[in-house]
Amino acid sequence: MSDIETPAVAGDDRTQLDEDDRLKPGFVSEVLDRVEEGDAEGARRLVEPLHPADIADLFELTPADRRAALAHAVSDLLDGDVFAEMNDWVRDALLGVLTPTEVADIASELDTDDAVAIIEDLDADDRAQVLRAMEPDDRAAIEEALSYPEESAGRLMQRELIAVPEHWTVGHVIDYLRGHEELTTDFWEVFVVDPAHRPVGTCQLSWFLRTPRGIAVADVMKREQTLIPVDMDQEEVALRFQKYALISAAVVDGSGRLVGMITVDDVVHIIQEEAGEDALLLSGAGEGDINEPVLDSYRARVRWLISNLFTALLASSIIAAFEGTIARMVALATLMPIVAGVGGNAGTQTMAVTVRALATNQLTRSNTARAVLREFRVALLNGGTVALVIGIGVGLVFSPPLGAVIAAAMLTNIVIAGLAGVLVPLTLERMGADPAVASSVFVTMVTDSMGFLVFLGLATASGIAG
Known part of the structure; x- marks a missing residue:
């Protein structure tokens, strides 16, 4: 049985597939091939048994330059339920090829909250034309919803109730x-x-x-x-x-x-969107949608890469200041990335916990001091454990004095990383900024810079590289 099998339809001798198998690559290819061959009715028969959410997925899996042809072939299946389930980027592109009256008809089929989600992303002129094409009662409900701030309960609510x-x-x-x-x-x-x-x-x-x-x-x-x-x-x-x-x-x-x-x-x-958004913001990946235009993804990501470049230059300047120490003891160059890397991981762990606690309202002004103390204690325990392991290992491979230096540096940097991981998001949140957006850049800067500074500084002060 090949993977191009499709749901059974009238006059079709193919086997009915399970829901998880409907959108296999072979099925998507067969639908698109029928569209390309001009067999719109055949494509429609294949798509008709699908759930609206599956039809939305089909459009998301279709290459951007072939979506318009697919939409034309199955236009009568593109109702409000399909658009409500569709990825924002894909939906906006398809709405762009529809007339204002067609968009108004689709929006009229939906509850107010879903209709608002479709109309609010349109350009101002297109939005005005769509609203003019709607029935007065529907238009009044949509206009009232659009008068509320974005991402507020007024935009989210539906007016259809008992x-x-x-x-x-x-x-x-x-x-x-x-x-x-x-x-x-x-x-x-x-x-x-x-x-x-x-x-x-x-x-x-x-x-x-x-x-x-x-x-x-x-x-x-x-x-x-x-x-x-x-x-x-x-x-x-x-x-x-x-x-x-x-x-x-x-x-x-x-x-x-x-x-x-x-x-x-x-x-x-909302929970799904906000959780995914925070995870992507922590990495500086923008919206992180594979349907997002290339230039939009580029603009969202490159600014954080440039910021990371400058923080890396700061860390490099610290290394350059200890060039003489490194030259006298090459082992320092081998070991210092370990101090910075482990510290960075420790800071990222704490930062992720803090950002999540802020997002879920677990961390507030009333328990900030307790949360900072808790993370300090965790960092102290983690730092002590990792410092003991790395200190013994380096002492055996290189020398006991060097083992003591890297153990002290590791303990110090992990504690600093733990404090940075909790204090940086807290500070950004108190300043009114989104802690998920810029925390990673600042935490990385602190852990890298302090890791190199503490390790090379202790090595110089101890005289082991003399």
């Missing part, structure tokens, strides 16, 4: 849900509001199913709830969902009125 007054009975709610087809179908709980439309409680759907019709909603609802301010940053929203194990939460404006809700599926995307 809210009922607290004086209703369970029977009233059930009849309301069954009698209005225009209501949203994707919800887990019903929000209970007062006459001013302020949320006063919530009821899970299961409670309505298990409660007699005559019971008042106010008697079964849960009054304790987590309310999300409309201007809250999405990272803080994700932390609240994680901390309180939420499935959905009400979003309120400045006056406390219910304006939308956020659901856990949106929060999962």
